[in-house]
Amino acid sequence: MNSLYYERLRQRRLKPGEWVFQEGDPGDYAYIIDQGSVEIFTTLEDQRYVLSVLEPGAIFGELALVDGRNRSASAVACTDTLLTLVTREQVEQRIEAADPILRMLLFVVLSYLRIESTRFRGRSKPDFVKQLGGDPETNLLPRISQAVDLIRMESELQHAIEDGELKLLYQPILSLKDQKVVGFEALTRWYSPSRGLVPPSIFMPLAECTSLIVPVGEWVVEQAFRALQQIEKVTGDRPFISINIANRQIEEPSLTGYLVEQAERYGIERDRIKLEILERTLMDSELAPRWMEECRNLGFRLTLDDFGTGYSSLGYLNRYQFDTLKLDRSFVQELEENANSRSICKAIIDLSHNLGMTVVAEGIEMETQSQLLADMGCSYGQGYLYAKPMSLGTAIEFLQEHLMGPENSRGSVE
Ligand code: CMP
Numbered sequence: 001m002n003s004l005y006y007e008r009l010r011q012r013r014l015k016p017g018e019w020v021f022q023e024g025d026p027g028d029y030a031y032i033i034d035q036g037s038v039e040i041f042t043t044l045e046d047q048r049y050v051l052s053v054l055e056p057g058a059i060f061g062e063l064a065l066v067d068g069r070n071r072s073a074s075a076v077a078c079t080d081t082l083l084t085l086v087t088r089e090q091v092e093q094r095i096e097a098a099d100p101i102l103r104m105l106l107f108v109v110l111s112y113l114r115i116e117s118t119r120f121r122g123r124s125k126p127d128f129v130k131q132l133g134g135d136p137e138t139n140l141l142p143r144i145s146q147a148v149d150l151i152r153m154e155s156e157l158q159h160a161i162e163d164g165e166l167k168l169l170y171q172p173i174l175s176l177k178d179q180k181v182v183g184f185e186a187l188t189r190w191y192s193p194s195r196g197l198v199p200p201s202i203f204m205p206l207a208e209c210t211s212l213i214v215p216v217g218e219w220v221v222e223q224a225f226r227a228l229q230q231i232e233k234v235t236g237d238r239p240f241i242s243i244n245i246a247n248r249q250i251e252e253p254s255l256t257g258y259l260v261e262q263a264e265r266y267g268i269e270r271d272r273i274k275l276e277i278l279e280r281t282l283m284d285s286e287l288a289p290r291w292m293e294e295c296r297n298l299g300f301r302l303t304l305d306d307f308g309t310g311y312s313s314l315g316y317l318n319r320y321q322f323d324t325l326k327l328d329r330s331f332v333q334e335l336e337e338n339a340n341s342r343s344i345c346k347a348i349i350d351l352s353h354n355l356g357m358t359v360v361a362e363g364i365e366m367e368t369q370s371q372l373l374a375d376m377g378c379s380y381g382q383g384y385l386y387a388k389p390m391s392l393g394t395a396i397e398f399l400q401e402h403l404m405g406p407e408n409s410r411g412s413v414e
């Protein structure tokens with residue numbers, strides 16, 4: 001077999017005594033031993049110290065690949081050897097996608113290994129802090145402190161629910177034609193006593209990569225349904241509520257049961273409950289199709305959130321039955337200057353209608369955008385032009401003003 005063949009298979013064949021790499025080399029691959037054996041050794045004053053002899057199935061060279069530094073030891077084939085290469089791209093994406101705390105722990109563990117090998121060679125005095133902070137290229141201290149902060153934040157979040165630090169805000173969704181409020185999107189805020197307002201973009205992913213997403217998700221549902229009951233009691237109106245469902249929540253079997261139970265408890269018709277899912281969730285979660293079907297069968301409504309930020313795959317519109325599509329703010333913001341944006345918006349709106357979906361345009365900030373969208377046939381919108389996310393009390397006032405028609409449509413916002 002020629003070398004090109006092995007390269008395509010990402011394999012390398014070595015003769016006995018042939019180097020895989022030498023200590024200090026830069027490292028672009030890790031290796032899995034398919035056949036043969038490999039000796040890992042370090043050299044000190046021309047003396048060879050064997051660290052390990054690895055057999056088929058073992059992996060080596062992972063250290064340089066993960067932490068981006070040079071090879072910590074040398075590797076040489078002992079017999080005829082076949083290796084499978086693991087590329088940087090293969091590991092890099094996975095490391096980036098990993099839970100941030102897990103990622104930091106990995107780097108910490110690797111740094112200990114590096115320190116140990118330095119200590120073994122006795123070339124420099126091991127100094128943990130110096131090693132961790134010394135090399136600006138691979139400076140681990142900021143990463144570690146970030147990880148430690150995330151761990152701290154995680155335990156704070158645990159108490160935040162009990163201590164009432166989470167607050168649910170409601171952003172009105174209006175009919176573009178007559179500016180009447182048709183529903184609200186429930187949005188979570190965390191007012192931490194020590195950190196101030198923590199953006200959901202920080203704490204939601206943190207909740208998602210721990211089991212905290214379950215109590216946070218349930219808290220949102222309970223609050224939102226209770227608010228809807230309150231809204232009806234005060235105004236007599238029955239708007240819908242949109243609730244964002246995170247990827248991880250779909251994997252939680254108790255969620256649908258909880259939704260049913262709480263809807264009953266607060267007397268909310270299930271068709272007034274819209275569950276918002278991101279396109280990314282459809283891509284990432286194998287459980288999404290079954291989960292969506294279950295929700296539909298139970299009578300909940302489904303919304304495809306932020307359409308336009310991900311792959312905007314028309315295949316998803318075809319394959320999954322959504323009731324509503326949310327047109328992402330990035331389209332809305334470009335409406336005026338960008339003719340392409342207008343064409344795309346118009347096409348998405350028409351397509352949605354043909355597929356029996358309503359469209360909600362997100363992030364409307366200007367009257368002209370609202371007008372353009374209405375002209376294109378978009379029925380609903382939300383954005384700062386109408387209202388920011390607001391407390392329940394303000395939302396009720398806003399709703400009362402906007403039940404009366406367009407002349408009162410610029411009510412107070414928070
Ligand atoms: P890397 O530093 O990329 O290249 C040398 C490899 O040798 C290293 O990754 C590990 O896979 C392996 N290695 C380093 N130190 C030891 C050790 N003490 N025992 C066994 N294998 C080691």
Ligand code: MG
Nearest residue numbers: 185244276305
């Ligand atoms: Mg949303």
